[in-house]
Amino acid sequence: MNTIDQANATAVERMIEARPVLVGLGKALDVIPGMRENLLLHAGPPITWERASGPLKGAVIGALIFEGRARDAAQAEALITSGAVQLEPCHHHSAVGPMAGVTSPSMAVYIVENKTHGNRAFSNLNEGYGKVLRYGAYSEDVQTKLRWMHDVMAPILGAAIEATGGMDIRALLAEALHMGDEGHNRNKAGSIIFTKNLAPHIAKAAPDGATAAAIIQALGDNALCVLNPVMAACKAMADAAHGVEGSTLVTTMARNGTDFGIRVSGLGERWFTGAAQVPQGLYFPGFQAADANRDIGDSTITETAGIGAFAMAAAPAIVTFVSGTPKDAINATLEMYEITVAEHKAFTIPQLDFRGTPVGIDLRAVVETGITPRVNTGIAHKEAGVGQIGAGLVRPPLAIFEDALVAFAEEYGY
């Protein structure tokens, strides 16, 4: 084993051994490291307002309205372009958010603690379907729902999470992979496990039965409700593998709707970015590829941690949602073994005789084989405020892996 292989073995073992436990909810300003009053976090690598896509702009506008900082789009834009409010990636603050990923100071966020290595990670609340902030919608009904989530649901949800004594999200995911989830686009099983774990505690923590019922129903009706804690869990696992000297392991993959960016364990905080692609997939009735935004969101943290498209073999029913056949789902996972350095100990795939999922993307293998990581994803409309229009598959550009490998060679003198 050469030194890079050794470094990768160390990094991937840290990723696999991380045990992310959901411990509570907190206000972003209070709990996210480096969060401040004039900061909004967003998905993907750093980006300016000028280069931001429709859905990201829409979510920024919506978050500033939610915060009471702006009354409309023009006021929100002025706050950003003047520099009064700044934009930084979630990933710079131990956080992740699906799609636009916009997280503002007063939002409630899930707190996930890696019990093995001690690091924490954060993610915002999932709003469910239809017109939602994460897809760039910011109308009054979006605001009404956000306010209910934060004023009514969050305090009780937080109390319920604490009453569980902490929910082991790695264990939840392991179970969900045996129930047809892949943990990214398909979180049906995980979401109802999450709901049933919390429901008794919500019933006890709520001021009355009607409030309890509304919160349980909001979780139970949302087959993605667990996505955000899952993403925070994957972030906690990926961060545990970051910063290993000499490692070519990819520890971040994220998109801001314009650029796809990656970071590498042995290359510090440096991003390698290229144009994000438009996903290939199935569109909701009335929409087509021409309506689609480029790939967006931090949810690629799932693939980074060895689930999502990497675990597709576990989720044959997902093809009704993202296109393809069950055999394609098997092949998707098999292909990912080509570019990863380990098989996961906790995440196993019954359909592959309980083989561990492919985990730990090796930059070198991507460049050598030309096989880029597969990503399952939702598809956002390219205009702010419309929302989700489909779901499908996408890959990052190969060039960013090549760039990273060149940088790695320079950094380490190969």
Place this chain on the structure above:
Amino acid sequence: MNTIDQANATAVERMIEARPVLVGLGKALDVIPGMRENLLLHAGPPITWERASGPLKGAVIGALIFEGRARDAAQAEALITSGAVQLEPCHHHSAVGPMAGVTSPSMAVYIVENKTHGNRAFSNLNEGYGKVLRYGAYSEDVQTKLRWMHDVMAPILGAAIEATGGMDIRALLAEALHMGDEGHNRNKAGSIIFTKNLAPHIAKAAPDGATAAAIIQALGDNALCVLNPVMAACKAMADAAHGVEGSTLVTTMARNGTDFGIRVSGLGERWFTGAAQVPQGLYFPGFQAADANRDIGDSTITETAGIGAFAMAAAPAIVTFVSGTPKDAINATLEMYEITVAEHKAFTIPQLDFRGTPVGIDLRAVVETGITPRVNTGIAHKEAGVGQIGAGLVRPPLAIFEDALVAFAEEYGY
């Protein structure tokens, strides 16, 4: 198509088109047709006390203690042997019960209505794990739990079911088969779908949060909580296919712990019985095949309706529980196509490219091929009061299908 094939096509179409909806809970005495104060229902074909196995006797004793008719085993036995209390099969009363299946007059039962054909079916409540009546345990802790279920849980559960407006169990099963359940031994997904559907209504119907929490927790912690409504749903589907003149479709398979019995669509209420086998499977630590009771329970109604072992390909993770490999699970389903007349429209298997489950066992095909239906099952200790000691696979004796085919030939003059 000959006349038998035509009759079978009619029968299996009725089975497939039946739409079983859980509409409420009722007291067995009030809602089960032909139920009476001095009657206990039990699983499987008719049996006398003398020939009954340990777990069935234990459950009868427990039910009579629960009813306040007996204080101990001796008093219970005297009631039965004197004829003061009679035993009849659940199946004679549109009902089914897992394992011993004992259902007494004051027990709460699920009411399932077939919205297509109008027939109803019933099943008792699932007690969860450990020492439970259905495995023949009847000690004080079993009684305490039964009393809580009937006094505290049942009224609220019934109100919650009614508040859903009716739960389509065929739709629930279709979804659960895409989430790694086979609907008999593995009901993890179905049980949490059931729990999350009911939880908001339980929160509203309960007198206080603590009571709501206890009921939701009892359902959520029990990965078999949906088995009983599922069995009632399968009974409603199978009964819809019964009584078709000239049909060789098997519409009942059931075991009482001593005998395995079947009934046939075109042969009225007549049972064909033979010795039930001891299941092959995995035993809990400390137990072995010598401890096992013969196969017991009405839960074979799931296989009769095209799920359970017939849908094993959908549930590769089940092999950790019943033995075998994921490939065996695929092969189990493939084999069942050999003895069935249709593929289910509602129940599909992602792993087989969404092929419908094999449904409608044809007596003729069983006898011609020598392939008997596969059954997934729990394994009971042979002595009353011990409980579950494992889970595995079993088949009915071929001879009962041969007997039925001879009877069919006599009846119809072939």
